[in-house]
Amino acid sequence: MPITHVVLQTAEQHPDRIAIAGEDGRLTYAELVEDSRHMFAAVESLHRAQPEPPAPAPETRGIPITAVSVESAFHTSRIVAGLAGYRAVSATLDPRWPIEHRVGVVLSTDIGVIVSDSADLAEALAARGWTGTVVSLQEFRELEGGAVPAPMPAVRGGEEPFLMLFSSGTTSNPKAFLKTREQYRANVAVSSAHLEPLPGVATLAPGPVSYSLTLYALIECMATGGSAHMADQFDAIDAGRRIAAVGITRVVAVPAVAQGLAVAARRDPERFASLELVVTGGANLPESIRTGLAEALPGVRLISYYGAAEIGFIGDSRDGDGTLISLYDGIEASIRDDAGNPVPDGELGTLWIRADACSDGYLAGTTTEVLRGADGWATVHDQGRLVPAEGGQSAAEAGPGTGGASTGGVASAEAGAAGSPAPRPRLQLVGRRGDIAVTGGHKVALPEVERAFDGMPGLGAVCAVALPDAALGTVVALVVEPESAAGVPGKAQLQEWAHARLAPQFVPRRWYAVDRLPRTVGQKIRRPATAELVQEGRARRL
Structure with missing residues (x-):
C-alpha cells in the first residue's frame, strides 16, 4: 500500500x-x-x-x-x-x-x-x-x-x-x-x-x-x-528511558545496539518491560549477542534479517549467529561462480537474488558496475552457499518445481506442489567477495574464521585478513584487539582455541594485535584497512 x-x-x-x-x-x-x-x-x-x-x-x-x-x-x-x-x-x-x-x-x-x-x-x-x-x-x-x-x-x-x-x-x-x-x-x-x-x-x-x-x-x-x-x-541509558516513557515495543538497529540493550537491561530491567522485539540488520549477529539479550530480557524476541539496500529484504534468522538465513516468500536465490554459472549445492559462490523490490541499477554517473541483469537477477557480490533445510533434501535431490531449490543452486521461497511444501534450503552467508581468501588451494571465508573467536575470554573484536606469502601465495592472519587493559590472549591460547573450532585450512597462520581495529563511521571493521596496518608494520606480531 x-x-x-x-x-x-x-x-x-x-x-x-x-x-x-x-x-x-x-x-x-x-x-x-x-x-x-x-x-x-x-x-x-x-x-x-x-x-x-x-x-x-x-x-x-x-x-x-x-x-x-x-x-x-x-x-x-x-x-x-x-x-x-x-x-x-x-x-x-x-x-x-x-x-x-x-x-x-x-x-x-x-x-x-x-x-x-x-x-x-x-x-x-x-x-x-x-x-x-x-x-x-x-x-x-x-x-x-x-x-x-x-x-x-x-x-x-x-x-x-x-x-x-x-x-x-x-x-x-x-x-x-x-x-x-x-x-x-x-x-x-x-x-x-x-x-x-x-x-x-x-x-x-x-x-x-x-x-x-x-x-x-x-x-x-x-x-x-x-x-x-x-x-x-545510540545511548543505552537514553534508550532505556525512552522505552519506558513511551512504551516502545520494537527496536530496529545494528547488532551492537542489541548488545548495549542487554547490558543496560541487566542494570535496570524494569525500564525495558514494554519491549517485545529487537530487529537487527546490517551485519552478522554474533551468537553471544543473541544469548546475552535472551539472558537479560528473556521475554524479548530477536530477529536478525539479511538484506541489501539495493535489493531489499531477503530473509532472516531467528537463532544462532545470523548466518543461516530462511528466505522470505517471493525471494529467489542462486549461487554462481565467477563466470555466472550455477555451482553445485553446498559450494561457495556469489549470491544472486531475484525480488520485486530490487532497484533497476546504479546511477550511471556514479559507477559502471552492473547491479541487475536483463533477466532480473541482481547481485551485490555477497558470498554464500545453499544448504538443505534441517531434515530436508539437498537442492539437487529436491529438483525443479518442488518449491525447494532447483538443480543448479537456485532456491525459491514458494510452496511445494499438491499443497505439500517441500523443506526449503536455507542460505548460508559468509561475507562479501573480498572476504574470501584462497590459500593452499582452499577457499577460506574470512568471516567464518572471525566467528570462531566469538566468546573467547579476554578478546575484543577480531579481523581476519589475507596476506601475501611466498610459499602459499596467500595466508590467513588474524588481527585482534583487547577486550580490556589486561591485553589480548597469547598466541598459544589463540591457536588452541582456533584448532578446537576450525578446520585446519581455516586456522590462521599468523597472529597480530592492535589497540583498536580500523572502523567505518558506522563502526563496522574495515578489512582492507586492517590488512594495510599489518603490511605497513603498524600491528604487533604475536
Whole structure:
C-alpha cells in the first residue's frame, strides 16, 4: 500500500498518533501532513530560485533531487517522510562522510538542493562550479515558517522514483541507486509480513538516517501507520528511558545496539518491560549477542534479517549467529561462480537474488558496475552457499518445481506442489567477495574464521585478513584487539582455541594485535584497512 495513502488515512483516523519523534521534536500524523505542506513549499522555492539549476541524474526522469545532510535524525526524518507525498527525490548524505565523497555524490548525481550545516561542503561545491543551493537547517526552517503551504500530499504513480540511496561511502566512492514507489511498496510488503512494523507500534530506530537500515525503519513505520522514534545516535541509558516513557515495543538497529540493550537491561530491567522485539540488520549477529539479550530480557524476541539496500529484504534468522538465513516468500536465490554459472549445492559462490523490490541499477554517473541483469537477477557480490533445510533434501535431490531449490543452486521461497511444501534450503552467508581468501588451494571465508573467536575470554573484536606469502601465495592472519587493559590472549591460547573450532585450512597462520581495529563511521571493521596496518608494520606480531 502506498506510504502517502497510509499517512493520510492515519492522520484522519488517528490524528494524535505520534508519527515521528526525536531529540529535536515530535510530530503527530496530523501535524506531519501539515508540516509536509510547508516543507515541500520551501524545497520547491529553493529549486525554482536557481538561475541555472543542476540537471538531475537522468534516471530520476527530470525530478529534482533534494538531499539532507544534518546531524538531527528528527529533522532528516520529517523532511524525507514529508517529501514522499510529492514529486520529489530525496537523499540523505552522512555529514561524517569524507568531504570528497560528499562532493563526488553531489556532482555525479546533480543534487539540486542540500540542507546542510557544513560550511566546507558549500565551499567545496562552489569551487567545483556546482550551481545548486546549500541551505542551513536554521535557514530552511525559517523558509518553511514563511512559506505558503503547498497542496496536500497525494499518492503518486508506482513507477516514479522517490528515494536515492548509496551502497557505500566510507571505503570507496559511493554508488547511488534509486527506489521507485512500487519497488518500495514491494519492500514494505515483505517487511510487514516478517518484521512486524504494525499499525500503532512504537519503534525505536537509533542511528543516522543516512544508514539504509535506519531509513528503511522510518519508511516502513510511515507505510504501516506506526510511530518512528528516532535518535541521532545510540545511548543505552537514553534508550532505556525512552522505552519506558513511551512504551516502545520494537527496536530496529545494528547488532551492537542489541548488545548495549542487554547490558543496560541487566542494570535496570524494569525500564525495558514494554519491549517485545529487537530487529537487527546490517551485519552478522554474533551468537553471544543473541544469548546475552535472551539472558537479560528473556521475554524479548530477536530477529536478525539479511538484506541489501539495493535489493531489499531477503530473509532472516531467528537463532544462532545470523548466518543461516530462511528466505522470505517471493525471494529467489542462486549461487554462481565467477563466470555466472550455477555451482553445485553446498559450494561457495556469489549470491544472486531475484525480488520485486530490487532497484533497476546504479546511477550511471556514479559507477559502471552492473547491479541487475536483463533477466532480473541482481547481485551485490555477497558470498554464500545453499544448504538443505534441517531434515530436508539437498537442492539437487529436491529438483525443479518442488518449491525447494532447483538443480543448479537456485532456491525459491514458494510452496511445494499438491499443497505439500517441500523443506526449503536455507542460505548460508559468509561475507562479501573480498572476504574470501584462497590459500593452499582452499577457499577460506574470512568471516567464518572471525566467528570462531566469538566468546573467547579476554578478546575484543577480531579481523581476519589475507596476506601475501611466498610459499602459499596467500595466508590467513588474524588481527585482534583487547577486550580490556589486561591485553589480548597469547598466541598459544589463540591457536588452541582456533584448532578446537576450525578446520585446519581455516586456522590462521599468523597472529597480530592492535589497540583498536580500523572502523567505518558506522563502526563496522574495515578489512582492507586492517590488512594495510599489518603490511605497513603498524600491528604487533604475536
